[in-house]
Amino acid sequence: MSTSGPSGAVVLSLRGVSKAFGAVQALRDVSVDCHAGEIHALVGENGSGKSTLLGIASGSVAPDEGAVEIGGSRLRRASPAEARRLGLGIAYQDYSHVLDLTVAENLFLAAAGARPPYSRMAGWAEETLAPFELGIPVGATARSLSLAERQLLEVVKTLLTHPKVLLLDEPTTALGPDAVEKFHSLVLQQARAGVAVVYVSHRLPEVLSVADRVTVLRDGVGQGTFPADSVSEENLVALMIGRPLEVAFPERRPEDAPAEIVLSVEGLHGERFGPIDLSVRKGEIVGIAGAEGNGQIQFLRALAGVERAAGRASCDGRSLDMSSPLGPLRQGVVLLSGDRRGEALFPVLSVRANATVQVLRRLARLGVVGRRRERRSIDGLVKALRVRMGSVEQPIASLSGGNQQKVSLMRPFLRGDVKVILAEEPTQGVDVGARFDIYEALRGKAAEGVAAVVKSSDPIELAGLCDRVLVMSRGRFVEEIPAHELGERRIVEAIVGSRGTVAIAEGRPA
Amino acid sequence: MKYSRLPLALMTVLILALGAYAEAHHSAFLGKLNLNSLLIQAMPLVLVSLGQACALLVGGFDVSVAALMTMCVVTASFTLTPTTSGVALVPGSLALVGVGLATGVFNAFLIRVLRLPSIVATLGTLSILEGASLLLRSFPEGPVNTDVTSALISGVSFVPYAFVGVVLLAVVADVWLYRTRTGLALRAVGLDATSSRRLGMATGRTILLAFVLCSVMASIAGFYLAAEVQIGSPIIGNQALESIAAAVLGGASLAGGKGSFFGTLLAALFLTEISNVLPLFQQPTEYADMTIGALVLLALVLYQSPELVARIRAARRRPPAVPAEAPAG
Numbered sequence: 077m078s079t080s081g082p083s084g085a086v087v088l089s090l091r092g093v094s095k096a097f098g099a100v101q102a103l104r105d106v107s108v109d110c111h112a113g114e115i116h117a118l119v120g121e122n123g124s125g126k127s128t129l130l131g132i133a134s135g136s137v138a139p140d141e142g143a144v145e146i147g148g149s150r151l152r153r154a155s156p157a158e159a160r161r162l163g164l165g166i167a168y169q170d171y172s173h174v175l176d177l178t179v180a181e182n183l184f185l186a187a188a189g190a191r192p193p194y195s196r197m198a199g200w201a202e203e204t205l206a207p208f209e210l211g212i213p214v215g216a217t218a219r220s221l222s223l224a225e226r227q228l229l230e231v232v233k234t235l236l237t238h239p240k241v242l243l244l245d246e247p248t249t250a251l252g253p254d255a256v257e258k259f260h261s262l263v264l265q266q267a268r269a270g271v272a273v274v275y276v277s278h279r280l281p282e283v284l285s286v287a288d289r290v291t292v293l294r295d296g297v298g299q300g301t302f303p304a305d306s307v308s309e310e311n312l313v314a315l316m317i318g319r320p321l322e323v324a325f326p327e328r329r330p331e332d333a334p335a336e337i338v339l340s341v342e343g344l345h346g347e348r349f350g351p352i353d354l355s356v357r358k359g360e361i362v363g364i365a366g367a368e369g370n371g372q373i374q375f376l377r378a379l380a381g382v383e384r385a386a387g388r389a390s391c392d393g394r395s396l397d398m399s400s401p402l403g404p405l406r407q408g409v410v411l412l413s414g415d416r417r418g419e420a421l422f423p424v425l426s427v428r429a430n431a432t433v434q435v436l437r438r439l440a441r442l443g444v445v446g447r448r449r450e451r452r453s454i455d456g457l458v459k460a461l462r463v464r465m466g467s468v469e470q471p472i473a474s475l476s477g478g479n480q481q482k483v484s485l486m487r488p489f490l491r492g493d494v495k496v497i498l499a500e501e502p503t504q505g506v507d508v509g510a511r512f513d514i515y516e517a518l519r520g521k522a523a524e525g526v527a528a529v530v531k532s533s534d535p536i537e538l539a540g541l542c543d544r545v546l547v548m549s550r551g552r553f554v555e556e557i558p559a560h561e562l563g564e565r566r567i568v569e570a571i572v573g574s575r576g577t578v579a580i581a582e583g584r585p586a
Numbered sequence: 587m588k589y590s591r592l593p594l595a596l597m598t599v600l601i602l603a604l605g606a607y608a609e610a611h612h613s614a615f616l617g618k619l620n621l622n623s624l625l626i627q628a629m630p631l632v633l634v635s636l637g638q639a640c641a642l643l644v645g646g647f648d649v650s651v652a653a654l655m656t657m658c659v660v661t662a663s664f665t666l667t668p669t670t671s672g673v674a675l676v677p678g679s680l681a682l683v684g685v686g687l688a689t690g691v692f693n694a695f696l697i698r699v700l701r702l703p704s705i706v707a708t709l710g711t712l713s714i715l716e717g718a719s720l721l722l723r724s725f726p727e728g729p730v731n732t733d734v735t736s737a738l739i740s741g742v743s744f745v746p747y748a749f750v751g752v753v754l755l756a757v758v759a760d761v762w763l764y765r766t767r768t769g770l771a772l773r774a775v776g777l778d779a780t781s782s783r784r785l786g787m788a789t790g791r792t793i794l795l796a797f798v799l800c801s802v803m804a805s806i807a808g809f810y811l812a813a814e815v816q817i818g819s820p821i822i823g824n825q826a827l828e829s830i831a832a833a834v835l836g837g838a839s840l841a842g843g844k845g846s847f848f849g850t851l852l853a854a855l856f857l858t859e860i861s862n863v864l865p866l867f868q869q870p871t872e873y874a875d876m877t878i879g880a881l882v883l884l885a886l887v888l889y890q891s892p893e894l895v896a897r898i899r900a901a902r903r904r905p906p907a908v909p910a911e912a913p914a915g
Binding site for chain 1: 765766767770771773774777778780781782783784785786787788843844
């Protein structure tokens, strides 16, 4: 730990905390101390365990091992109410607003002991909000607020109970540069008043500008705590990545290989992203990088017609109807959802049924699907993709994550007419061996002229798999990394260094 | 969130309109005798619907209430017999409430501890109670103490005391729900349990309490059902669906967090009025079921119309306009 530690008393202490979710070890023996009056940044890549650590500190996740102390008292059970009572306030990344209630009601619910009689709620809420100068009407429902307003309201709510410890989980994802600055002065003011602030963020320049100390997490393991003025962004990035993970990747296409454009996007914009222009050539694999929550998923899903957006896109010269998932599907634009269980697969159905569900018409004769015809169509793919399983009649839920993903990849392979594959986290929860099979399958499809857009939170994967990588921040592409520059470090630097040049629309939805 | 008066207004208008129509064609309707029997007839449904509104407020359903009410009638035929008298009536009555309390705790256990969806959990309870009732009384037998039943329906002029009681109860409950901190907390839990938990509210306890309250109200409704049938009958009514219908007509949202106890009371009264009026016109009671079904659908559409309109607008609306270029930061 830091040698020149701050002077305030330790008000939040995590001792030897470990937590596993199923087979994934999210945190391993992590210890962090946070002193009164300090701003303590917590940084790490996507999936490095930051959110789990905050969940444990705030009582919403029960640790497998280790202890949490808040203000000198031990948190005896995982209970947000208990953590609040001990003096902890947390601003959740996905907020804690009851959207159908008004701003005043939300503030009132959050104020715990500090609230006035119910009848004085409206006036009290006005007075409470006034010093923050947010210009939010207290009578409006939380649902009517913009994302930026919701984010700021979330922070205001945590301050109502006058916490000793303030946890901020990615509190600036929806804020423009001006709002970030204003927000930081608020955080500094809290720290000066003696509050211990834990600030989780992907944006290194942002956190380094306010933090006193920085703790780095990598793959659930603490990499040390450092005084913020003693570490450079580069040091931190090296600590955040630095894992010696060897994954082989199939060979890319030559960088200047000519090919016609198959997917073209013009001025596409939706609730959390845009406007975006993009052209993808046949046979090209384009990666999308960025810190979570910067609109990558929304962009991909909008292209697939799953989320609403405005703007234009065309596939193979024909304009793409994105008003429902049916339009893109008919034109050969296929989304591989990252939510395999919820959206991509039918867990209790067999491998066979899951693979052929989109092409049953072709396999049917007089409306009856021939079981043998169906099996024959997937036999070759099972071998080519090296799907490991007992039989094709096995329910897909009994397969490992990697093999499940391979089966969902079989769908675009079975359809002969696929032109664009939109893949969201194609190897999430997939073991290293199976990853290569998936990369090879995607590259193989690309060699046939199919284009792919891959959204991934794994920079190694993007660097190895893609022909170029676009970095997204606050809903826009802020950087394009060509093939010859691709590398894990280059991508991570682009993500953490990217200060969005534009703010997401901050106006209230009409 | 504001207290919606639309359901109250609609229910009042419907009650008065149906009453006026009935009176115009059949002068017996507004007679004291009929009004008195209408109010008494309404008691079981009013009570069970108020309980159902609690379950709906926390975002659940309780379909076991009808079976529980029947179970209470069967229990009454054992514990409140014509020969039971004096002090023995107290434990006899407590037995009914005890059945309600036990059922409520059992339902809450299934829902909170075993994490079953409330509709499935209470469906299981329904079957268990149904079987138990048939085991205890395989056919209607065992008269219920008439001292008790006549005390339940006693009143002044044509209004039973108990009806005055439930009206007061519903009004007080609504004031609590929309004018106090704990009422707001209950609605918050129904609207968004995750956020409520994050804000330190005891969501588990709230849901538990709602289901226990629902069952206890159903067991009290069981007293009035016993007063109506007067014998230990194991035949189940359809108060489960009617009580959900009443709560919805009274303004409850199926997604939880919204509702009105007074609205529920008016709706239960109206539903009873329908089945009271139809015989006056020699109409088969099947029409009552169909009317109620149609009304529930209508109410669901009408009450949610602000949301529906907003959703249709949102679907038509283009996403937010292209953000203006901000200065580089």
